[in-house]
Amino acid sequence: MKALLFSVLFCLLTGCDQTQSSIKIGVVLPLTGDFKIYGEQGLNGIRLAVSEINEAGGVLNGRPLELIVRDNNTSPSETVRLGRELIQIDNVFALFGPVSSNARNALLEVAEKHQIPMFYGIDYEGGEYSRYLYCLSAIPDHYVKPVVPYLQQISGDNFYIFGYDYIWPQSIAKSIISEVNKGEGVVVGREFTPFGISSYLEVLERINRSGADNLMLLLAGPDGFRFLEQFSRYPFDRNIRVMAYAADENYLQSVTPQALEGVMTALHFFNSHKSPDTEQYVRNYRARFGDKSVPTYASKASYQLTYLLRDAIEKAGVLDREKVIDASLQLEPDPEQEVMLREDHHFDLPMYLGEFRQGSLKVIQELGVVSPSDQRLQGSP
Amino acid sequence: MNLLTKILLWMFPIALPVMGFTWSYYQAQLDAGAEHTGNVGVLVSASGAQRLNDFLRLRASEFTLISGKFAVCESSPSKELYQLKARNALQQSRGFSALIVSGIDGKVQLGQVAGTPSNRFMLPRSLANSWLFTAAQLERLNSGFNIWQEKAPLLRKEKSKLFLEALSLERRGEINSSKYNNIQSQIFNITNLLKQPPAVIYFNGGLHAEVMGLPYRRDTFLFTRPLVSCEGELAGYITAFLDRTQIEDILYELRQSLYDRGIHQVDIALMNRESQKYETETRYLTDRSLHGIVKMSASAGYQRKFGGFLAIQPIADAKVLNQLMEGADATEQGVSAAEYQEYIDRFSTMSLLVFIADEEWHETSKRLLLKVSVWLLLSLLFLFVLVFFLARNIVRPIVKLKRSVAKVEAGDLMVQADISSNDEVGQLARAFNRMTRALQLSENELQRLARVDELTGLLNRRALIEEAINERHRASRSEYGISLAILDLDYFKQINDRYGHAAGDLVLKQFADMLQEKLRKTDIVGRIGGEEFVILLPDTSPESAVKLIDKLRISCAETMIGLDDGILLSVKFSAGVVVWSADTGFEEALHRADEKLYQAKENGRNCVKS
Numbered sequence: 001m002k003a004l005l006f007s008v009l010f011c012l013l014t015g016c017d018q019t020q021s022s023i024k025i026g027v028v029l030p031l032t033g034d035f036k037i038y039g040e041q042g043l044n045g046i047r048l049a050v051s052e053i054n055e056a057g058g059v060l061n062g063r064p065l066e067l068i069v070r071d072n073n074t075s076p077s078e079t080v081r082l083g084r085e086l087i088q089i090d091n092v093f094a095l096f097g098p099v100s101s102n103a104r105n106a107l108l109e110v111a112e113k114h115q116i117p118m119f120y121g122i123d124y125e126g127g128e129y130s131r132y133l134y135c136l137s138a139i140p141d142h143y144v145k146p147v148v149p150y151l152q153q154i155s156g157d158n159f160y161i162f163g164y165d166y167i168w169p170q171s172i173a174k175s176i177i178s179e180v181n182k183g184e185g186v187v188v189g190r191e192f193t194p195f196g197i198s199s200y201l202e203v204l205e206r207i208n209r210s211g212a213d214n215l216m217l218l219l220a221g222p223d224g225f226r227f228l229e230q231f232s233r234y235p236f237d238r239n240i241r242v243m244a245y246a247a248d249e250n251y252l253q254s255v256t257p258q259a260l261e262g263v264m265t266a267l268h269f270f271n272s273h274k275s276p277d278t279e280q281y282v283r284n285y286r287a288r289f290g291d292k293s294v295p296t297y298a299s300k301a302s303y304q305l306t307y308l309l310r311d312a313i314e315k316a317g318v319l320d321r322e323k324v325i326d327a328s329l330q331l332e333p334d335p336e337q338e339v340m341l342r343e344d345h346h347f348d349l350p351m352y353l354g355e356f357r358q359g360s361l362k363v364i365q366e367l368g369v370v371s372p373s374d375q376r377l378q379g380s381p
Numbered sequence: 382m383n384l385l386t387k388i389l390l391w392m393f394p395i396a397l398p399v400m401g402f403t404w405s406y407y408q409a410q411l412d413a414g415a416e417h418t419g420n421v422g423v424l425v426s427a428s429g430a431q432r433l434n435d436f437l438r439l440r441a442s443e444f445t446l447i448s449g450k451f452a453v454c455e456s457s458p459s460k461e462l463y464q465l466k467a468r469n470a471l472q473q474s475r476g477f478s479a480l481i482v483s484g485i486d487g488k489v490q491l492g493q494v495a496g497t498p499s500n501r502f503m504l505p506r507s508l509a510n511s512w513l514f515t516a517a518q519l520e521r522l523n524s525g526f527n528i529w530q531e532k533a534p535l536l537r538k539e540k541s542k543l544f545l546e547a548l549s550l551e552r553r554g555e556i557n558s559s560k561y562n563n564i565q566s567q568i569f570n571i572t573n574l575l576k577q578p579p580a581v582i583y584f585n586g587g588l589h590a591e592v593m594g595l596p597y598r599r600d601t602f603l604f605t606r607p608l609v610s611c612e613g614e615l616a617g618y619i620t621a622f623l624d625r626t627q628i629e630d631i632l633y634e635l636r637q638s639l640y641d642r643g644i645h646q647v648d649i650a651l652m653n654r655e656s657q658k659y660e661t662e663t664r665y666l667t668d669r670s671l672h673g674i675v676k677m678s679a680s681a682g683y684q685r686k687f688g689g690f691l692a693i694q695p696i697a698d699a700k701v702l703n704q705l706m707e708g709a710d711a712t713e714q715g716v717s718a719a720e721y722q723e724y725i726d727r728f729s730t731m732s733l734l735v736f737i738a739d740e741e742w743h744e745t746s747k748r749l750l751l752k753v754s755v756w757l758l759l760s761l762l763f764l765f766v767l768v769f770f771l772a773r774n775i776v777r778p779i780v781k782l783k784r785s786v787a788k789v790e791a792g793d794l795m796v797q798a799d800i801s802s803n804d805e806v807g808q809l810a811r812a813f814n815r816m817t818r819a820l821q822l823s824e825n826e827l828q829r830l831a832r833v834d835e836l837t838g839l840l841n842r843r844a845l846i847e848e849a850i851n852e853r854h855r856a857s858r859s860e861y862g863i864s865l866a867i868l869d870l871d872y873f874k875q876i877n878d879r880y881g882h883a884a885g886d887l888v889l890k891q892f893a894d895m896l897q898e899k900l901r902k903t904d905i906v907g908r909i910g911g912e913e914f915v916i917l918l919p920d921t922s923p924e925s926a927v928k929l930i931d932k933l934r935i936s937c938a939e940t941m942i943g944l945d946d947g948i949l950l951s952v953k954f955s956a957g958v959v960v961w962s963a964d965t966g967f968e969e970a971l972h973r974a975d976e977k978l979y980q981a982k983e984n985g986r987n988c989v990k991s
Binding site: 021075077080081084085087088089090091114 | 640
């Protein structure tokens, strides 16, 4: 009775503007093309969060979130076209996606022009700051700085860097080099390759000859799968430790266990990690997408970003983009995991080092919550 | 049905006009909202068409500038040279996203993408060796060029004739004459026409835009002009792709101006009557409504069949822009705004659509209905509460009064209706109170009369017995008990006989007064018949009782009673006094006292026996 009275009073005071129409969220992700696996994971994370939020009564007194999903086919210009359409025609409140720095920069320009908040949930090179951009991303500070000394300790001082010829591998490489040079380490080789190379034999020979103890691998997606297979079959004259950036549980389905054995990766989420929070997430994910489905960090990041948006809207109390952005700071979309949004719109993340062993990916070392330097001071890389 | 319900029922019709008023308010608000939205829609469509037309006109003149870069023929044309020219040309424009050079056959030779913001992150792909024009388009470009080529010698001849005329005027010093001015302007126009073959504008190229990797897939305005070799022959074509995203941005700004007014369920779209399709994305306008819309001319209003408000406003299309370019080339002053509008009205097959879907009204009306219902409910509740309290205020005193009346009916005359209000009900209550009080008084009098001896004012026999019983109860706590005396006047019959009954009565009355005067307050006196009196002496021992009565006898005998005719009498009495003990009845005690009285009478009267 009291609640009814209050709602009636509230209704009169606000002119009864509380409509139950949905809040539209635009998603532009690669559901086809090279980064498909990350795009699908990201979408699943968003879908899971949205269905949870809607089941729990939506946002702002019962308004449900509505997803409008578009596939950019891993293309930046498609990203621009779709982003524009989502904003201009569908009038979405916020954008999620895409994957890759080219596509992100392209979409950010659209988002900034239209003043639409945009949520990016995959690793990148760091140093990007915009009022309208949120990056729940592992950036070099997250997983280069803590990893290099560890590798030196367990494996050796010589590093070989191999990756795609585009901005993310190059920036990570730069950061690896500066980190290696800080100590006793030496970068004995650095090499970048175009997309879609079928044989890496020459590269493997060069790695063998370089005397490297550690290979820092910056090939995500199908090329990375192929490379690892060839790497495992190559007769190296010594043991080389592979640190494969952005390698996640998806590799288990695409790469043979022999090729993966001993490969390491650093991420902010491993689905095999023994913590109640992770176990709960994996359970919910499988309940939604099937027992065989494999949640990865890409889904978790998008999931957390969706909750960040929800919390920010709730905190702002109105569906006003600028107010929501203002309200977002210092929010913790996943308090259990100590994931906290900072003023530079990046996150302090709990980092883990994982290793592929006998067909599974296990956490071998907790790196703790890593707080990168302020990304506003980095300048555009 | 009680009074409260009756009043409530009688007052209920007041709710009807309240509801009626609310309903008409709701309707009026709805109409006003619809009208307002319609007005906004009309405004947005008009200003939107204006902006689009201005934008397109600007692009037309920008294209003249761009194509001017290619107007000077190249003796040894190369791909690199054209690429450089294209890049330079695009740097000087804002509204084009790509420039394509194609051969005489329309085969693409090279393409250059502009560095507009929307293009910055795209990965450009080559269009080389694809075909840019349809056969019909190529035919039209060709014939345009041929006509221009054929007309050129004539125009040149005309121009030299005009030159000579101007020269002769100059010689005569007539350079300020209107004729001279006229010739000069004709020369200017002919020079202009000779400079470049006519441009042709198409609305097309969506496929090419997609292949090139431009951030759109739909058709846009393609501004095309033939390239002329130094021999004066057709050398190929340059085609500029108007940056479609800028048109979309204009549409989005229009959309936003509606959002800002709280109108969200809208489509702002371009519709092509010729190709019978929407040229931009729509969400509410369907393909089914397209068939109806293409048949309509410029208009604005609610369209039931399409499910919303629709404003159709023609805008410049390829045909209009072709006219515009032609006019701009042919006359010095260019084309005036009025002429431009006239072209649009006459030739345009493209329209700006502003559509506000029914969903918008549903939402607004639902919101309004909710608001109105809440107010209605509140006012009805208020009315009900007020009427209820009013009714209760009126009814409550009446009910109270009714209860008082019921009590009186049941014999309780002590009832007073406790109503303090000053209204009619209050007055009624006070009248009722006065009435019950009067009733009570007369009742008291009746009771008193029933207990009193009419002649002497003393207790009569029955009342005396009642008092005696009461006294008996009280005496149980007293020390001495009750004494009882019975008095009988001596020789009273003689007084009656001698002076008459009236005198006898008078004597009895005077004697009674005397008794009351001389006895103690606590003593109870009654007349039990004729000249017999009984005195109850509570808390009095027999000795003091005898003493007291004896004293009374002496004092009475000494007191003279005056009759009417001046005769003075003294009254003597005989008395019997007994103790009324607790275990005997009053009648028995009385009987014993009567015996004592008899003894006193026997004993010669005027004495007290105990």
